[in-house]
Amino acid sequence: MLTSASRPGSARRKRSLVAATAALAGAVAVGGLVALAPSASAGEFLTNGGFETGSLSGWTCDAGSAAVTGQAHTGTWALKGTPTASATGQCKQTVAVAPSTTYTLTAQVKGSYVYIGVDGGTSTWTPDSGTGYQQLSVSFTTTASQTSAAVYVHGWYGQPAYYADDLSLQGPGSGTTTPPTTPPTTPPTTPPTTPPTTPPTTPPTTPPTQPPSGGLPTHALVGYLHETFANGSGYVKLADVPDSWDIIDLAFGETSSPTSGSIHFTRCSVSECPPVESDADFKAAIKAKQAKGKKVLLSIGGANGEVQLTTTAARDAFVSSVSSIIDQWGLDGIDIDFEGHSLSLNTGDTDFKNPTTPVVVNLISALKSLKARYGSGFVLTMAPETFFVQMGYQFYGSGPFGGQDPRCGAYLPVIYALRNDLTLLHVQDYNSGPIMGLDNQYHSMGGADFHIAMTDMLLTGFPVAGNTANMFPALAPSQVGIGLPASVNAGNGYTAPAQVDQALDCLTKKTNCGGYSTHGTWPALRGLMTWSVNWDKFSNWEFQNNFDGYFGS
Secondary structure, three states: OOOOOOOOOOOOOOOOOOOOOOOOOOOEOOOOOHHHHHOOOEEEEEOOOOOOEEEEEEEEEEEEOOEEEEOOOOOOEEEEEEEOOOOOOOOEEEEEOOOOOEEEEEEEEEEEEEEEEEEEOEEEEEEOOOOOOOOEEEEEEEEOOEEEEEEEEEOOOOOEEEEEEEEEEEEOOOOOOOOOOOOOOOOOOOOOOOOOOOOOOOOOOOOOOOOOOOOOOOOEEEEEEEOOOOOOOOOOOOHHOOOOOOOOEEEEEEEOOOOOOOEEOOOEEEEOOOOOOHHHHHHHHHHHHHHHEEEEEEEEEEEOOOOOOOOHHHHHHHHHHHHHHHHHHOOOOEEEEEOOOOOOOOOOOOEEEEOEEEEHHHHHHHHHHHHHHHHHOOOEEEOOHHHHHHHHHOOOOOOOOOOOOOOOOHHHHHHHHOOOOOOOOOEEEEOOOOEEOOOOOOEOOOOHHHHHHHHHHHHEEEEOEEEEEEEEEOHHHHHEEEEEEEEOOOOOOOOHHHHHHHHHHHHHHOOOOOOOOOOOOOOOOOOOEOOOOHHHHHHHOOHHHHHHHHHHH
16 A cells, blocks of 8 residues: 655555556567577676667567657667557566576666566556656566566556666576577467456345444544554654544554564554654553544555465464454454555466465455454455456456466455455555446546546446456445545545545435446445545645545544
8 A cells, every 4th residue: 555664655665556467468479488598798688678679579569569769768769568458568578587586677668657577476667657768677586496587568558658668687697688589389478358348237246235334433434544664744643543533554564474474563663753652552542542433453464564375374373463463452353455466366266256376265264263253343444456356357367368467356355255244345546557447448546537436346246357257246335435545645546635525426426427327326335545644644634624524523
């Protein structure tokens, strides 16, 4: 989500954001596996990274890609990628690599939502177009048996053309400047997953008849409180959080080893957060909030708090450590804010109703265990990114051909399995690329339209990966909130109060909808979530005041 950097903004905790779908529609093979040949360019593993051949030699690119002049960062030529409604304008190159070795991919890019990354691994992106080139850099370490890696650059669906130049993959050992002499034996392209031509008009199944209320008011305001770190928003004591906030998420519970499952919650130190209250005062503030009917939760994850429950031992450590934190502070429940590579679907795991991937299965089991331990009053919320939920309308996991990002829609099996235990789902409608709605149009963050379309999907249900025989069922309106940044400082996708009110008008009253027609009217929509209480205070409580003004104090 969400940030823990010691500088202003959301710079550190939200670098994973919306990750890229790897190989989508209409790819044209202009290269394949690059054969390594020792040369004077030791350490450089990309062929034609500056496109100075005047071609896309060495690369496999989506249709519409070209080497062009007049746009180069250095030299004469640069890559021009042209995204469409169904393709990202991707160019990819597969190289031979050494096992257990770290490599760094860099590129100069120009345009909106330009990504670089490695298939099945990490990625980074630039959200703003700017006026010139910006450098992106991302590092990855190969596995103990890995001998090849596919790196890529691409834009985002429906965005204007982008440019890329001076791509470089650096690592130890000899690199290559030799382009492939034969095409790959298996086409590297991935046919697109086509969304249904007719959006569903009614919920595919009945929502939970009695979803857990968690003791919340009809309309609730949820906010994250920076509790384990400091940044430019300033530290806010729990006792000083206004009573408008019905759920306060303590950010964050993290793990020092992603696969251990052991979660720790270490409060910000006096040296980093000089105003921080004592543990005794903090515990007293929790009890005082609860006495007023507020819920105080441990939020687990954030972009730096990667949690991968790959084994049953990690699952059990998760349950044990989270329980200890809940008991120590007397908390009401937990918020799952898994980002980055915490959730990913294994190849062949295609049915969200019957998942087989260990990190997904073990998380579901862990959350059910916690719910059983603490009973019906246990508050469970989730804050996934749009990529992990609504993107599942088009793509799910690595797809039938294995070319998509395996994180696409990876929250869907967790939400589905916990739908009768889930108090509140508030998807992050920010730090997101354009997402296709049920109208089969792409919607971009920052305005009412995006929140209307994304929320309509949750309250209507949708076919997963375009398969109308495999429907993700609607949630109850009381289980759904809208996640927004509190200010322009808090994250990309800030939405002005008037636009927030328009989204609420449309969803709860079916008025003021603009060009989007919802599939229902949901006056029981639970409310809003924001990152964060700290950033809202920094902005003179604009978000809180608008919420109170709309729903009443």
